[in-house]
Amino acid sequence: MRLPLVAGNWKMFKTVQEAFVFAKELGPLVKDITDVEIVIAPPFTAIHTVAEALRHTSAFVAAQNIYWEREGAFTGEVSAAMVKEAGAEFVIIGHSERRRLFGETDAIVGRKLQAALAAALTPIVCIGETLEEREGNQTLAVLDRQIKNGLDGLTADQVADTLVLAYEPVWAIGTGRVATNSQAQEAHAHIRGRLRQWFGAHAAENCHILYGGSVKPDNIEGLMREPDVDGALVGGASLDVQAFVEMVTKSRPATL
Secondary structure (H helix, E strand, O other), X not given: OOOOEEEEEOOOOOOHHHHHHHHHHHHHHHOOOOOOEEEEEOOHHHHHHHHHHOOOOOXXXXXXXXXXXXXXXXXXXXXXXXXXXXXXXXXXXXXXXXXXXXXXXXXXXXXXXXXXXXXXXXXXXXXXXXXXXXXXXXXXXXXXXXXXXXXXOOOHHHHHHOOEXXXXXXXXXXXXXXXXXXXXXXXXXXXXXXXXXXXXXXXXXXXXXXXXXXXXXXXXXXXXXXXXXXXXXXXXXXXXXXXXXXXXXXXXXXXX
Protein backbone atom coordinates (compact mmCIF):
# COMPACT_ATOMS: atom_id res chain seq x y z
CA MET A 1 0.00 0.00 0.00
CA ARG A 2 1.31 3.45 -0.96
CA LEU A 3 1.29 5.78 2.04
CA PRO A 4 0.02 9.26 1.09
CA LEU A 5 2.78 11.85 0.73
CA VAL A 6 2.26 15.60 1.05
CA ALA A 7 5.22 17.85 0.22
CA GLY A 8 5.33 21.61 0.71
CA ASN A 9 7.53 23.48 -1.79
CA TRP A 10 8.25 26.92 -0.36
CA LYS A 11 10.08 28.13 -3.48
CA MET A 12 11.89 31.45 -2.81
CA PHE A 13 10.00 32.29 0.37
CA LYS A 14 10.89 32.45 4.07
CA THR A 15 14.06 33.60 5.76
CA VAL A 16 15.91 31.23 8.09
CA GLN A 17 14.10 32.69 11.09
CA GLU A 18 10.70 32.42 9.42
CA ALA A 19 11.44 28.84 8.43
CA PHE A 20 12.48 28.00 11.99
CA VAL A 21 9.24 29.42 13.42
CA PHE A 22 7.18 27.41 10.90
CA ALA A 23 9.03 24.16 11.65
CA LYS A 24 8.75 24.56 15.42
CA GLU A 25 5.02 25.11 15.06
CA LEU A 26 4.58 22.24 12.62
CA GLY A 27 6.28 19.55 14.70
CA PRO A 28 3.72 19.28 17.53
CA LEU A 29 0.81 19.53 15.10
CA VAL A 30 1.85 16.43 13.13
CA LYS A 31 3.58 14.38 15.83
CA ASP A 32 0.79 11.80 15.95
CA ILE A 33 0.34 11.50 12.18
CA THR A 34 1.99 8.29 10.98
CA ASP A 35 -0.22 7.45 7.99
CA VAL A 36 0.97 10.36 5.79
CA GLU A 37 4.55 11.11 4.77
CA ILE A 38 5.22 14.82 5.32
CA VAL A 39 7.96 16.70 3.45
CA ILE A 40 8.98 20.36 3.65
CA ALA A 41 11.20 21.95 0.96
CA PRO A 42 12.64 25.24 2.24
CA PRO A 43 15.22 27.39 0.43
CA PHE A 44 18.82 26.11 0.56
CA THR A 45 19.68 28.59 3.31
CA ALA A 46 17.10 27.11 5.70
CA ILE A 47 17.54 23.36 5.06
CA HIS A 48 19.79 22.77 8.07
CA THR A 49 17.67 24.89 10.42
CA VAL A 50 14.42 23.21 9.38
CA ALA A 51 15.98 19.73 9.56
CA GLU A 52 17.20 20.40 13.10
CA ALA A 53 13.83 21.79 14.16
CA LEU A 54 12.02 18.73 12.77
CA ARG A 55 14.61 16.19 13.95
CA HIS A 56 12.33 14.41 16.44
CA THR A 57 9.17 14.63 14.36
CA SER A 58 7.72 12.52 11.55
CA ALA A 59 8.40 15.19 8.91
CA PHE A 60 11.21 15.12 6.34
CA VAL A 61 13.12 17.92 4.62
CA ALA A 62 13.71 18.30 0.88
CA ALA A 63 15.97 20.49 -1.21
CA GLN A 64 14.32 22.31 -4.10
CA ASN A 65 17.13 21.58 -6.57
CA ILE A 66 20.64 20.17 -6.89
CA TYR A 67 23.48 20.21 -9.40
CA TRP A 68 24.54 16.92 -10.92
CA GLU A 69 28.29 17.13 -10.20
CA ARG A 70 29.59 16.22 -6.76
CA GLU A 71 31.99 19.19 -6.62
CA GLY A 72 33.92 21.54 -8.87
CA ALA A 73 34.14 25.03 -10.30
CA PHE A 74 30.37 25.58 -10.65
CA THR A 75 29.73 28.95 -9.07
CA GLY A 76 26.34 29.21 -7.40
CA GLU A 77 25.47 25.51 -7.62
CA VAL A 78 24.80 23.12 -4.73
CA SER A 79 25.51 19.39 -4.87
CA ALA A 80 23.43 16.46 -3.69
CA ALA A 81 26.04 15.60 -1.08
CA MET A 82 25.87 19.15 0.29
CA VAL A 83 22.10 19.16 0.79
CA LYS A 84 22.25 15.65 2.22
CA GLU A 85 24.80 16.81 4.79
CA ALA A 86 22.61 19.82 5.61
CA GLY A 87 19.75 17.49 6.54
CA ALA A 88 17.71 16.94 3.38
CA GLU A 89 16.37 13.47 2.66
CA PHE A 90 14.37 14.36 -0.45
CA VAL A 91 15.05 16.62 -3.43
CA ILE A 92 12.69 18.15 -6.00
CA ILE A 93 13.99 17.71 -9.55
CA GLY A 94 12.71 19.21 -12.80
CA HIS A 95 10.06 21.49 -11.37
CA SER A 96 8.27 23.33 -14.18
CA GLU A 97 9.76 26.61 -13.00
CA ARG A 98 13.24 25.13 -13.34
CA ARG A 99 12.37 23.90 -16.82
CA ARG A 100 10.66 27.11 -17.94
CA LEU A 101 12.78 29.80 -16.28
CA PHE A 102 16.16 28.11 -16.19
CA GLY A 103 16.11 25.95 -19.31
CA GLU A 104 16.27 22.53 -17.69
CA THR A 105 15.78 19.72 -20.19
CA ASP A 106 14.80 16.09 -19.74
CA ALA A 107 18.49 15.21 -20.07
CA ILE A 108 19.40 17.58 -17.23
CA VAL A 109 16.61 16.10 -15.13
CA GLY A 110 18.08 12.66 -15.76
CA ARG A 111 21.56 13.72 -14.65
CA LYS A 112 20.22 15.34 -11.49
CA LEU A 113 18.14 12.25 -10.78
CA GLN A 114 21.22 10.02 -10.95
CA ALA A 115 23.11 12.42 -8.66
CA ALA A 116 20.27 12.31 -6.14
CA LEU A 117 20.20 8.53 -6.09
CA ALA A 118 23.98 8.37 -5.70
CA ALA A 119 23.70 10.60 -2.62
CA ALA A 120 20.85 8.50 -1.14
CA LEU A 121 18.31 11.29 -1.59
CA THR A 122 14.73 10.46 -2.54
CA PRO A 123 13.98 12.33 -5.79
CA ILE A 124 10.63 13.97 -6.45
CA VAL A 125 10.72 14.27 -10.24
CA CYS A 126 8.23 16.72 -11.75
CA ILE A 127 6.57 16.23 -15.12
CA GLY A 128 3.66 17.95 -16.84
CA GLU A 129 2.36 19.81 -19.85
CA THR A 130 1.90 23.50 -20.67
CA LEU A 131 -1.47 25.02 -21.54
CA GLU A 132 -0.56 25.05 -25.24
CA GLU A 133 0.35 21.36 -25.10
CA ARG A 134 -2.91 20.46 -23.34
CA GLU A 135 -5.00 22.47 -25.79
CA GLY A 136 -3.12 20.74 -28.61
CA ASN A 137 -4.04 17.31 -27.17
CA GLN A 138 -0.36 16.58 -26.52
CA THR A 139 -0.56 15.93 -22.78
CA LEU A 140 0.03 12.19 -22.88
CA ALA A 141 2.79 12.47 -25.48
CA VAL A 142 4.57 15.08 -23.35
CA LEU A 143 4.32 12.85 -20.28
CA ASP A 144 5.67 9.88 -22.27
CA ARG A 145 8.67 11.92 -23.43
CA GLN A 146 9.45 13.26 -19.98
CA ILE A 147 9.18 9.85 -18.36
CA LYS A 148 11.19 8.03 -21.01
CA ASN A 149 13.97 10.61 -21.24
CA GLY A 150 14.08 11.74 -17.63
CA LEU A 151 14.04 8.27 -16.10
CA ASP A 152 16.41 6.73 -18.63
CA GLY A 153 18.82 4.36 -16.91
CA LEU A 154 16.74 3.71 -13.78
CA THR A 155 16.15 0.15 -12.67
CA ALA A 156 12.76 -1.27 -11.77
CA ASP A 157 13.86 -1.49 -8.12
CA GLN A 158 14.84 2.20 -8.07
CA VAL A 159 11.44 3.18 -9.45
CA ALA A 160 9.66 0.97 -6.94
CA ASP A 161 11.66 1.77 -3.83
CA THR A 162 13.01 5.31 -4.24
CA LEU A 163 11.36 7.37 -6.97
CA VAL A 164 8.51 9.83 -6.42
CA LEU A 165 6.88 11.41 -9.48
CA ALA A 166 4.87 14.62 -9.36
CA TYR A 167 2.42 15.40 -12.16
CA GLU A 168 2.11 19.17 -12.30
CA PRO A 169 0.16 20.63 -15.21
CA VAL A 170 2.10 23.84 -15.84
CA TRP A 171 -1.09 25.77 -16.58
CA ALA A 172 -2.32 25.12 -13.02
CA ILE A 173 0.78 26.24 -11.11
CA GLY A 174 0.29 29.50 -9.26
CA THR A 175 -2.70 30.40 -11.43
CA GLY A 176 -5.49 29.36 -9.11
CA ARG A 177 -6.61 26.89 -11.76
CA VAL A 178 -6.51 23.25 -10.85
CA ALA A 179 -7.00 20.14 -12.93
CA THR A 180 -10.35 18.52 -12.27
CA ASN A 181 -10.23 15.30 -10.28
CA SER A 182 -10.89 13.33 -13.45
CA GLN A 183 -8.16 15.18 -15.39
CA ALA A 184 -5.68 14.44 -12.62
CA GLN A 185 -6.70 10.80 -12.46
CA GLU A 186 -6.43 10.42 -16.25
CA ALA A 187 -2.86 11.72 -16.23
CA HIS A 188 -1.84 9.72 -13.16
CA ALA A 189 -3.33 6.52 -14.55
CA HIS A 190 -1.44 7.08 -17.81
CA ILE A 191 1.82 7.66 -15.93
CA ARG A 192 1.33 4.51 -13.86
CA GLY A 193 0.50 2.58 -17.00
CA ARG A 194 3.76 3.67 -18.62
CA LEU A 195 5.70 2.73 -15.48
CA ARG A 196 4.07 -0.69 -15.64
CA GLN A 197 4.93 -1.04 -19.32
CA TRP A 198 8.54 0.12 -19.01
CA PHE A 199 9.52 -0.95 -15.47
CA GLY A 200 7.08 -3.71 -14.51
CA ALA A 201 4.06 -4.15 -12.27
CA HIS A 202 5.94 -3.98 -8.96
CA ALA A 203 7.52 -0.64 -9.86
CA ALA A 204 4.20 0.79 -11.05
CA GLU A 205 2.30 -0.23 -7.95
CA ASN A 206 4.91 1.05 -5.50
CA CYS A 207 5.94 4.36 -7.09
CA HIS A 208 4.25 7.41 -5.56
CA ILE A 209 2.66 9.80 -8.07
CA LEU A 210 1.78 13.18 -6.57
CA TYR A 211 -0.40 15.94 -8.00
CA GLY A 212 0.89 19.52 -8.03
CA GLY A 213 -0.83 22.65 -9.26
CA SER A 214 -2.75 25.12 -7.06
CA VAL A 215 -3.47 22.48 -4.43
CA LYS A 216 -5.31 23.97 -1.45
CA PRO A 217 -7.22 22.75 1.62
CA ASP A 218 -10.52 23.00 -0.26
CA ASN A 219 -9.53 20.77 -3.20
CA ILE A 220 -7.01 18.26 -1.87
CA GLU A 221 -9.57 15.86 -0.45
CA GLY A 222 -11.25 15.27 -3.81
CA LEU A 223 -7.93 14.78 -5.55
CA MET A 224 -6.81 12.28 -2.93
CA ARG A 225 -9.89 10.16 -3.50
CA GLU A 226 -8.68 9.32 -6.99
CA PRO A 227 -7.07 5.85 -7.04
CA ASP A 228 -3.82 6.87 -8.72
CA VAL A 229 -3.26 10.15 -6.83
CA ASP A 230 -0.88 9.32 -3.99
CA GLY A 231 -0.42 12.78 -2.52
CA ALA A 232 0.34 16.37 -3.39
CA LEU A 233 3.22 18.71 -4.14
CA VAL A 234 1.89 21.93 -2.65
CA GLY A 235 3.20 25.40 -3.48
CA GLY A 236 1.82 28.64 -2.05
CA ALA A 237 -0.68 26.98 0.28
CA SER A 238 2.18 25.25 2.11
CA LEU A 239 3.56 28.58 3.38
CA ASP A 240 0.87 28.76 6.04
CA VAL A 241 1.37 26.13 8.72
CA GLN A 242 -2.33 25.74 9.55
CA ALA A 243 -3.30 25.34 5.91
CA PHE A 244 -0.50 22.83 5.37
CA VAL A 245 -1.52 20.74 8.39
CA GLU A 246 -5.13 20.81 7.18
CA MET A 247 -4.01 19.40 3.82
CA VAL A 248 -1.97 16.70 5.53
CA THR A 249 -4.95 15.78 7.73
CA LYS A 250 -7.32 15.63 4.76
CA SER A 251 -4.90 13.27 2.99
CA ARG A 252 -5.03 10.65 5.73
CA PRO A 253 -6.53 7.37 4.46
CA ALA A 254 -9.15 7.29 7.22
CA THR A 255 -10.59 10.63 6.07
CA LEU A 256 -11.03 9.68 2.41
